[in-house]
Amino acid sequence: MVVRVLDDYYLAITAIITVGYQLIFFTIAYTFQIDSVTDFGGGSNVALLAILSFVLGQTWYVRQIIATTFAVLWGVRLGLFCLYRMLKSGKDSRFENIRSKFASLLFFFVLQMIWVWIISLPVIFLNSPRISNDEYGGKDVKFGSATDVIGVIVFTIGILFESIADLQKGFGHGVGIQIISVKSVTGIFLLCLQPTIAGVGTNAAYASISSPAFTIFLLMFLSGMPLNERPAHEKQWKQGNWTDYSKYLERTSALIPFPPNLYEPLPQMIKSTLFLEFPLYRFIPELENGDQSGLTRDGESSGNVAGNDQQ
Secondary structure (H helix, E strand, C coil), X not given: CCCCECECCCHHHHHHHHHHHHHHHHHHHHHHCCCCCHHHHHHHHHHHHHHHHHHHHCCCCHHHHHHHHHHHHHHHHHHHHHHHHHHHXXXXXXXXXXXXXXXXXXXXXXXXXXXXXXXXXXXXXXXXXXXXXXXXXXXXXXCCCHHHHHHHHHHHHHHHHHHHHHHHHHCCCCCCCCCCCCCCCCHHHHCECCHHHHHHHHHHCCCCCHHHHHHHHHHHHCCCHHHHHHHHHHXXXXXXXXXXXXXXXXXXXXCCCCCHHXXXXXXXXXXXXXXXXXXXXXXCHHHHCCCCCCECCCCCEHHHHHHHHHC
């Protein structure tokens, strides 16, 4: 028998649980000044909402089972991997400047509350009485349509891409912020700089419009690419690896997987537009030193490049 809580869509109860759940992790993170619970709190929260809405709905349709399983699988995988990564490294460079600041850290968790709830909405809606229970005006839509099959394929590709990238990065095949040498780069990291972020975007596309749109916005402009790309570039520069690393950047797409041999000769305009290699992701050493003349991604000054072109 369906369990109705506050509303027919489970919006209120899932929002309340998300706020309380994230505040618990915020309290732990701020009190003990640890980063290990931040991403774990996000991934596990997604899994919790999926299971809760599924159990409360009590209709057990095939589409609900598959969607709920996907949400739990994605959330648990993300949460456990991030927990393992933080326990292994001890800290997250994203939180260096906000870890000890109450308001700044709280703002991060507020964003995480919004993110968790929004990306969970498709599964919450699907499991709710209003959508799937005939007593509340819902119905069972049989699984097996073309869009269902496409959704399963896209989700599978996305989570595999993300999982393989995390494993390769964990074993040192990528150029993460902790990795010093670019000579050992193999696998998916040859195709793009941030395959884990690319995998998340593909994964979320299965759900609905609002869910992946918000996720992509966060990853591209707030917590994902901006907090990963520039710090990684700057660390390579400070460690004296800029010559090799800039060559890797020149031939590797920032976000969209693409063969390096085909990507390298593309004009910067194409890379900055079609391949989403926005200026805010770039680190230019000369600008850091106060020289506004700029550098290309291979480390040459713009003046030298112009001179070479004229020759």
